[in-house]
Amino acid sequence: MVTIDAHTHLGNCKIFGIDISEDELIQGMDKYHVDLSIVQPHPGEDHPEKVHDDIAALVEKYPGRFSGLISMNPNMDRKRYTDEVERCITKLKFVGIKLHTFGHITSPISTNADIVFEMAEAFNVPVMIHTGPGVPFSLPSLAIPRAREYPTVSIVLAHSGAITFVSEAYVAAKECENIYLETSWCGAHRIKWLVAELGARKVMFGSDLPSNLPVEITKYETIGFTKEQARLCRGGNAARIFNLKVKV
Secondary structure: OOOEEEEEEEEEEOOOOEEEOHHHHHHHHHHOOOOEEEEEEOOOOOOHHHHHHHHHHHHHHOOOOEEEOEEOOOOOOHHHHHHHHHHHHHOOOOOOEEEOOOOOOOOOOOHHHHHHHHHHHHHOOOEEEEOOOOOOOOOHHHHHHHHHHOOOOOEEEEHHHOOOOHHHHHHHHHHOOOEEEEOOOOOHHHHHHHHHHHOHHHEEOOOOOHHHHHHHHHHHHHOOOOHHHHHHHHHHHHHHHOOOOOOO
């Protein structure tokens, strides 16, 4: 069975005091049998362009093991933002854009966030939105107006509200066909509930951090998924939504 980690990071983060190396990523993936990881810069990165280049180098060094996700603050100069998104998607073959509501200090419904969804629509890629810690900007419900405004853009709610706001993430995914849930930092019983209520096609695996990978893997291995539920949640949904060239 193919396992895709839909949410992990590379590099240094000044906001959360985290530094993740290439070795940590690949060693964790090998140890816990993760086939492919979608990697993004941390939100507290002064030079996300450099980290995007580092991620592209990782993709080239380990063919078929990594894909890149753009993450940069939409409050920066508009041309810098649009040029980098275009570069990452057209030249580096990145598969989506991240809006870190907490780290970028940006509400999904603010005018500053318009550019994120405009670029995602223009290049036909998903948007991943941080949810959970960082209220009010990180409330899952704030994705609903954007999902309705951009019905062709798939929106992935990172952390599915992260324990406290799982029920709100459920409502968002229930209300909007194009909202999906990534489940890092959710309780196993809540993940099981989300799959039971929404169907397996709405939920995907993610770790967020290499140190958290064994915990998230254990959740998925002990929840009691059917074979088809496990196929979709562990890899099939991420492959479909991010248009990954992976057979699942």
